[in-house]
């Protein structure tokens with residue numbers, strides 16, 4: 001996985017592992033890339049097992065409302081977690097917000113097309129999980145709609161990976177973000 005991220009994340013770079021649970025992947029990526037990896041997860045009992053250290057950090061929260069400033073990460077990863085997000089459209093917009101332009105978004109998730117995976121998704125829905133598995137083309141389209149361009153590649157074991165790059169935001173959007181245009185207009189009344 002480090003190989004797929006290396007072009008976006010140099011030594012000392014920053015990765016957000018969304019739905020990173022107990023941080024096993026985070027610890028591996030921190031060593032492999034010499035990067036800082038922050039594990040974001042809503043489950044305190046999982047975060048308690050994260051091997052925190054100089055380069056591995058934890059944040060409690062959800063993908064749909066990432067407690068981070070804009071463009072602070074070189075990459076976001078989400079492994080076997082995306083189909084758990086309750087609002088995937090908002091989550092993807094959050095990925096595009098917290099990753100710098102040119103940074104990477106890497107998602108590994110099951111492919112819902114094989115019958116066995118549809119049963120898994122159904123089982124997850126029965127136990128109250130969203131179980132919202134996206135087919136690769138739907139994942140690619142959703143990411144593109146948020147400004148993340150990439151491709152899906154099949155992975156061994158009935159899943160696929162989406163690897164994308166956050167598009168440069170148009171200058172007009174950057175200006176809108178940096179200016180407070182919400183000041184009330186004052187109407188001048190003639191006397």
Ligand SMILES: C[S@@+](CC[C@H](N)C(=O)[O-])C[C@H]1O[C@@H](n2cnc3c(N)ncnc32)[C@H](O)[C@@H]1O
Nearest residue numbers: 019020021041043062063079080081084085086
């Ligand atoms: C199946 S586990 C995958 C954990 C880890 N990424 C892995 O590959 O082993 C799914 C994780 O997603 C987390 N999760 C569920 N809903 C989430 C959300 N809305 N935002 C972020 N993480 C969420 C769960 O707490 C859980 O730790």
